[in-house]
Every structure is written in C-alpha cells, then in structure tokens.
Amino acid sequence: MSRALVVYESMFGNTKAIAEAIGTALAAEVVEVSDAPDVLPEDVGLLVVGAPTHAFGLSRPATRKSAADQAGAELVSAGRGVREWLDALAPHGRRVTAHAFDTRLRGGWLPGSAAKAIAKRLRALHFEVPERPMSFHVTGTPGPLLVGEPARATAWARAMLTGTPA
Numbered sequence: 292m293s294r295a296l297v298v299y300e301s302m303f304g305n306t307k308a309i310a311e312a313i314g315t316a317l318a319a320e321v322v323e324v325s326d327a328p329d330v331l332p333e334d335v336g337l338l339v340v341g342a343p344t345h346a347f348g349l350s351r352p353a354t355r356k357s358a359a360d361q362a363g364a365e366l367v368s369a370g371r372g373v374r375e376w377l378d379a380l381a382p383h384g385r386r387v388t389a390h391a392f393d394t395r396l397r398g399g400w401l402p403g404s405a406a407k408a409i410a411k412r413l414r415a416l417h418f419e420v421p422e423r424p425m426s427f428h429v430t431g432t433p434g435p436l437l438v439g440e441p442a443r444a445t446a447w448a449r450a451m452l453t454g455t456p457a
C-alpha cells in the first residue's frame with residue numbers, strides 16, 4: 292500500500308510543528324531534511340515538503356547560519372536545507388503526488404515564499420503538484436505560529452486525502 296512522507300526543514304521549530312500536524316493527519320512518517328532519503332522509497336505515493344521562508348525563498352547556508360545564531364541551543368535543522376535535499380533527490384520515474392508548504396512572517400509586506408520555490412523544484416523533478424503552495428504564518432522570526440495554524444495544517448492535510456481544496 293502507498294504511504295505518505297513529510298519532509299521538513301526548521302530552524303526554530305515552527306515548520307516542524309506544522310509538519311507534525313500534517314504528519315498526524317496523514318498518518319505519515321515525518322523526517323527532518325538531513326535524515327530524508329535521497330532516493331524516494333518505492334512505497335511513497337504522497338510527499339509533503341516544507342521549509343521556512345528565508346530571504347524571499349528557500350534557505351541557503353548563509354541564512355541558516357543567521358538563523359542558527361539566533362536559535363542557539365533550540366536549533367532544529369543543523370545540517371542541509373530543503374534546497375540541497377531537492378538538488379540531491381534521485382529521479383523516481385513513477386507517479387508521485389507532492390505538496391509544498393512554508394512558514395513565513397504574517398502580513399503581506401514581504402514578497403517570496405519558500406513553498407513556491409519548493410513547488411517549482413518538485414514540478415521540475417516530475418512530481419504531480421496539484422495545488423498552489425501553502426503558507427503558514429509566524430508572528431516573528433523565531434515564532435510563535437499564529438494561533439490556529441496547526442489546526443489549519445491539519446485541515447489542509449485532510450483535504451489532500453479527499454482531493455478537496457482546504
């Protein structure tokens with residue numbers, strides 16, 4: 292039977308919390324990006340990928356360093372980011388559905404989103420990406436998430452299973 296896999300990158304733990312809400316709703320394995328497989332397991336039919344928005348897109352070593360300096364001992368992702376993982380991911384040659392999400396600051400004044408960059412890369416890797424990327428919002432760089440965002444993530448994930456937009 293086909294299963295779901297959730298892969299996340301997170302500096303302060305906010306993207307991790309959203310990934311875990313999605314993972315629970317999908318009964319999926321949830322893995323931090325440094326532990327994510329570079330060859331997608333054969334039985335994965337649904338992939339969900341999330342990362343924090345850094346400098347209008349996906350993190351880079353320099354933005355992760357800046358986040359790590361702020362996070363201190365609380366740092367979650369100490370290794371590679373989703374950008375480097377997707378660069379390393381082997382072609383899978385079969386139909387796999389994928390969804391992209393990010394966390395980002397609330398309000399609309401900053402352009403760009405890591406989720407958009409993830410969706411673009413997933414499509415380039417021949418994943419089926421059926422919907423627009425999804426953003427969940429934090430109140431400041433270290434968080435916390437806006438009240439209700441984990442519940443919104445749960446609803447989004449449930450909608451993936453039924454094919455209805457959240």
Ligand SMILES: Cc1cc2nc3c(=O)[nH]c(=O)nc-3n(C[C@H](O)[C@H](O)[C@H](O)COP(=O)(O)O)c2cc1C
Nearest residue numbers: 301302303304305306343345346347394395396432
């Ligand atoms: C170096 C750096 C750059 C950032 N750039 C952006 C940005 O361009 N747009 C935005 O909305 N948030 C930006 N943020 C805020 C992050 O999106 C926020 O820290 C993240 O959602 C927290 O998730 P995490 O706890 O999983 O790391 C930035 C944060 C850092 C540390």
